[in-house]
Amino acid sequence: MINNTGRRRRWAATAAVVALGGISLAACSSSGGGSGSGQEPQTITFAYSNPSGNEHYYQDAAAAYKKAHPGVAITMQSLPAESYAQAIATRIQGGNAPDVFQAESGSGQADSIQPFAKAGLLLPLTDPALKAELTPAGLSQFQYNGKIYAVSLGSAVNGIVYNDQLAKAAGVTLTANSTFSDVLQACAAAKAKGKSLFGLAGSAAPNTGILALEIATSAVYGADPNWDAQRTADTVKFATTPGWTATLNSIVQLYKAGCFQPGAQSAGFDALTNGSSRGQLFGFFAPSGAAHDISVASGGHVNLVALPFPAPSGQTYASVSSDTSVAGNAHTKSPKLVASFLAFLASPAGQKILSAGSGYFPVGTTNVSTLSAPYKPVAAMITSRQYRGFPTINWPNGKVYADLGSGVQGLLTGQETVPQVLQQMDSDWTTP
């Protein structure tokens, strides 16, 4: 039996332990509060997607900024393209985001900026010059509640990145004026030579998704540029819009015609790189910057061009967008440095460096004669404004685009039908 003295001693000891623990915790929490010096760290991290391994333009821009700002260090983090959106979204949500990171404008992809801005996870950018610099690209896609949260990498054509020289050598012809029937004929011609007209990374939703959106640019948004607004107002649906049905049916048609490389359903981005470098395929679906990347990687031996995807019927429109963006972490320890670096990227000087290395063209470019060689086939379409934007910037969440991408894979593997994919997208659209 324990006497009163013993019990008191036991409680005293317990209280001492608790008090000691409390003091320790308090010490921990107080030690984390503020650096005290008022000088923010001059080293920041910058993460970006790396589909081809040649994303040196970010390094070029960072190097130029560091040269103009001695003492600044920018640590680059190159991440795999196939999982980039998920990886960066996880890091942002988990409070482990880099100081600066590549993202998508608008709201329709897993790494789109607006949901993160709404959650207070992005750094608002207040440089007065940004508004004028981003307006030509469509300012609203970089904003949330009137504040700017990202800057554009530049503008690009989302289309077929095409090796015209190689295709012509094999007797295959495809131009910006080709029709969908021409594409099917070209597929047959390429197949007869043991090649594939297109490479498709069927297991990578961003690649199957961009193919669908390239076709929908003409099939849906060509005739109805405000389709997204109507979908938001619930006056139209994916499942009942003929253009969307035609878009997905076209992909099935392309697959059955042997337009894609063997094994396309489960292929990753590596299949595109390998197939292109070995001359086994003539084109793939990507932003036009990829044409520049591959040309640089080959030392100028391979010259690719950007083509619009021909409409299943009617007029063809190019898909031109400035959605690839760069944003800052709201919880960075160097907010002034991050804002300054992002302002530099959006400035004419920054855009010049980025476009020189990426193959994108600076936001607001009006003189198409200054565009690089890959854009020659689509220059006339850009001049005559025969183009539409990238739809996902207006889509309400990342699920719609993700299920479009996986749905296209399901069409190729026979797991889903066209109506099922479109109904799923309608269901996703209304997900809160």
Next chain:
Amino acid sequence: MTRSPATPTLAQGENARPGRAARSGLVGYGYWWWTVPALVLTGTVIYLATASGAFYAFTNWTGIGPYNFVGVSNFVKVFQTPQLLGALVNTVLLAVGFVVFTNLIGLGFALALNRTLKTRYLLRTLIFLPVVLSPVAVSFIWKFIFAYNGPLNQILGDVGLGSLRHNWLAVPKLALGCVLVVMVWQSIGFVSVVYLAGLATVPAELEEAAAIDGAGMWRRFRRITLPLIQPSLAIATTLTLIQGLRVFDQVMALTGGGPDNATQTLATEIYQQTFTYQEFGLGAAMALLLTVFILVFTVAQLALTRDRT
């Protein structure tokens, strides 16, 4: 037959000492309050965090900002959404397949490498080698092997089995099988080691005596070896069951949950719904379901494999 006690019994004098210490003052107090920091840490980091997660399963929280209580609608959604239900089925299939194949093959290797073979130590090392590798790295290598133009299809073509070539990761059932193969391949070594430890406790004399009495190989295994390695069986099956139910790395690296979500599991769906789609409430509900699944399956499995001797 007499059996040695499993644990040594304490002499009466030894048994009495803690009692005397408890009565003697400060040392006795240590028996409970010394555990307070560990209990607080465990309670906060594990059980409080788990309870918080369970709490959010009944909300529509997006990860940031306010939330509303939505009752059990997140759980209803899990069972009404074909994709999420498919993930649940895949999880069970992979877990069961993983337990069965890993333990059968692992036990087979353990029996083969238990005695007699001169090279058994080298072979044990070789079989254990995959265990030390990163599951993600291993899965990427297997992804290359299973690729349409990969080594597996090339070898099948070279040996005249071209008809067996498939787009392994594009056919839903085959893709799920590929995930299972990689899981099993990497874990056989671990399970073998567990069984080897159990087999080391089986007296050779018993088997020799049974053999002299005319018992065949299967009968000796069934009547002598298996009962004596029952603890190893329980440990190996429990660990593989838990590992199978929470499979994540191999699925993400091999298929990313595809084709068209056909190989999604509860763990990958939890990740996707929570972090990609910012549906923390739904993700929490699925995590809670996974926890309950693991609990129920593990208890049932332990009941099945417990030592009844």
